[in-house]
Amino acid sequence: MTGAGVVAPDVVEAAAAAPLTLVVGEVNLGKTTLVTRVANALLARGLRVGVIDADVGQSEVGPPTTVGLGRVVRPLERLGDAEPVALRFVGATSPVRDQAGTIAAVARLAVRARAEGLTHVLVDTSGLVRGDLGLRLKQAKIDALAPDLLLVLDRGGECDPILAPYLRAGRPRVVRVPVPDETRARSPEERRRHRDRALAAHFDGARRVTLDLRRVVLRRPALFVGEPIESEELLDVAAEGTELLWGERRGGEIAVVSRARLGESERRGLSRRLGAQGFVEHALEDIVGMLAGLEDAELDMLALARVSAIDFEERTLAVETTADVDRVVSVNIGREPVARRGE
Ligand SMILES: Nc1ncnc2c1ncn2[C@@H]1O[C@H](COP(=O)(O)OP(=O)(O)OP(=O)(O)O)[C@@H](O)[C@H]1O
Ligand SMILES: [Mg+2]
Known part of the structure; x- marks a missing residue:
C-alpha cells in the first residue's frame, strides 16, 4: 500500500x-x-x-x-x-x-x-x-x-x-x-511493461470507427486546413518513384503527405517546383499506426485512438477507440507508434 x-x-x-x-x-x-x-x-x-x-x-x-x-x-x-x-x-x-x-x-x-x-x-x-x-x-x-x-x-x-x-x-x-x-x-x-499494460487496459472494449475529417478537425498534423492541390499537379511535380497522397496550400506554405518519407533533395525539388515559401512534409507512417488523442470541445482527451487508415479522397480516418465519436471535435496524432518495432 x-x-x-x-x-x-x-x-x-x-x-x-x-x-x-x-x-x-x-x-x-x-x-x-x-x-x-x-x-x-x-x-x-x-x-x-x-x-x-x-x-x-x-x-x-x-x-x-x-x-x-x-x-x-x-x-x-x-x-x-x-x-x-x-x-x-x-x-x-x-x-x-x-x-x-x-x-x-x-x-x-x-x-x-x-x-x-x-x-x-x-x-x-x-x-x-x-x-x-x-x-x-x-x-x-x-x-x-x-x-x-x-x-x-x-x-x-x-x-x-x-x-x-x-x-x-x-x-x-x-x-x-x-x-x-x-x-x-x-x-x-x-x-515498458507498465506502459504497455496501461495502454492495453485503456483500449479494452475499443471499436473500429471512421471519423469524418470534414467534421472533425485534424489538429496534428494540421491537414485539410488549406486549399487542396489537384492530384494532376501533384503527379506533375513529383519525381519518379515519389508518391504524394495529399497536398494543400495555405498562404505561401505547402503541406504534403507522402507515401514514403522524402529525401532532402526531393523535398527541396518539390518545394521549388510548387513555388512554396514554406514546405511541410508528413509521411504516411507519421499518421497510420500511431497513437492519437480524440479531443472534445475543451480539448480534453475523450480517449486514445489507434490510427489504422486515412483516406484522402473520402477525408476519413479509421481508428480504434472507446470514445463516443459524436463528441469528438478534434484529432491529435502523436509521436508514439501503437506498437514498437519487433512487437
Ligand atoms: N517512503 C517509502 N517507503 C517505502 N517504499 C517506498 C517509499 N517511497 C517509495 N517507495 C517504493 O519505491 C518504489 C518507487 O517509488 P515511486 O514510484 O513513488 O518513485 P518515483 O520517484 O515516482 O518513480 P518514477 O521515477 O518511476 O516515477 C515503489 O516501489 C514504492 O513503493
Ligand atoms: Mg513516479
Missing part, C-alpha cells in the same frame, strides 16, 4: 499552506509515493485536493502519452485511485519528445483544477532532472506553473542546479524531503 505511510509533519504543513505544489526528483526516489501520501494527509484535513500526473511515461492518472488531473475523494492506495477529472493528450511517452506540449498540458490542468474548486493541487513529475536537458525542462515547468512549493527528493544535490534561481529569489518555497531507504528501482523493462 503505497498511500498508507506517513509523511513528515513539516512537509504536510508546507503543502497545506501551498495551493500548488510540484514534486521534483530523480527516477525511483519515491515521488509518486510522496504525492500520494501528501494528498491523503491533506484530504484527512478536510481540504479539496487535486493531483496532476505529469509523468507521460509511467502514468497513473490516465494512460501513457497523457497528463491527467484527478480529484482526491477518498484515501488513495495508489495515485491512480484519484477520480479522473480531465486528461490532456501529449502524444509521447517521454517529456523530452514534446517538452512544450507537456508543459502546456500541465499548466492548463493546473488552471482547470482551480476552476474545479480544488484548493490544493499536487503535481507529480517524471524523473528527468539530470543534465542541461533536465534542468531546462524542470525550470520551464516551474516557470510556467509558478508553484508555491517545491518538494525536492534528492540524494546528492543533483537538483541543486535546477533550484539555484528559486533559492536565490526566495520563491517558490523549497522543502527537501529525505529519500526513503526502502525505495525499489523499476528497471526499464518493468517500465
Whole structure:
C-alpha cells in the first residue's frame, strides 16, 4: 500500500499552506509515493485536493502519452485511485519528445483544477532532472506553473542546479524531503511493461470507427486546413518513384503527405517546383499506426485512438477507440507508434 505511510509533519504543513505544489526528483526516489501520501494527509484535513500526473511515461492518472488531473475523494492506495477529472493528450511517452506540449498540458490542468474548486493541487513529475536537458525542462515547468512549493527528493544535490534561481529569489518555497531507504528501482523493462499494460487496459472494449475529417478537425498534423492541390499537379511535380497522397496550400506554405518519407533533395525539388515559401512534409507512417488523442470541445482527451487508415479522397480516418465519436471535435496524432518495432 503505497498511500498508507506517513509523511513528515513539516512537509504536510508546507503543502497545506501551498495551493500548488510540484514534486521534483530523480527516477525511483519515491515521488509518486510522496504525492500520494501528501494528498491523503491533506484530504484527512478536510481540504479539496487535486493531483496532476505529469509523468507521460509511467502514468497513473490516465494512460501513457497523457497528463491527467484527478480529484482526491477518498484515501488513495495508489495515485491512480484519484477520480479522473480531465486528461490532456501529449502524444509521447517521454517529456523530452514534446517538452512544450507537456508543459502546456500541465499548466492548463493546473488552471482547470482551480476552476474545479480544488484548493490544493499536487503535481507529480517524471524523473528527468539530470543534465542541461533536465534542468531546462524542470525550470520551464516551474516557470510556467509558478508553484508555491517545491518538494525536492534528492540524494546528492543533483537538483541543486535546477533550484539555484528559486533559492536565490526566495520563491517558490523549497522543502527537501529525505529519500526513503526502502525505495525499489523499476528497471526499464518493468517500465515498458507498465506502459504497455496501461495502454492495453485503456483500449479494452475499443471499436473500429471512421471519423469524418470534414467534421472533425485534424489538429496534428494540421491537414485539410488549406486549399487542396489537384492530384494532376501533384503527379506533375513529383519525381519518379515519389508518391504524394495529399497536398494543400495555405498562404505561401505547402503541406504534403507522402507515401514514403522524402529525401532532402526531393523535398527541396518539390518545394521549388510548387513555388512554396514554406514546405511541410508528413509521411504516411507519421499518421497510420500511431497513437492519437480524440479531443472534445475543451480539448480534453475523450480517449486514445489507434490510427489504422486515412483516406484522402473520402477525408476519413479509421481508428480504434472507446470514445463516443459524436463528441469528438478534434484529432491529435502523436509521436508514439501503437506498437514498437519487433512487437
Ligand atoms: N517512503 C517509502 N517507503 C517505502 N517504499 C517506498 C517509499 N517511497 C517509495 N517507495 C517504493 O519505491 C518504489 C518507487 O517509488 P515511486 O514510484 O513513488 O518513485 P518515483 O520517484 O515516482 O518513480 P518514477 O521515477 O518511476 O516515477 C515503489 O516501489 C514504492 O513503493
Ligand atoms: Mg513516479
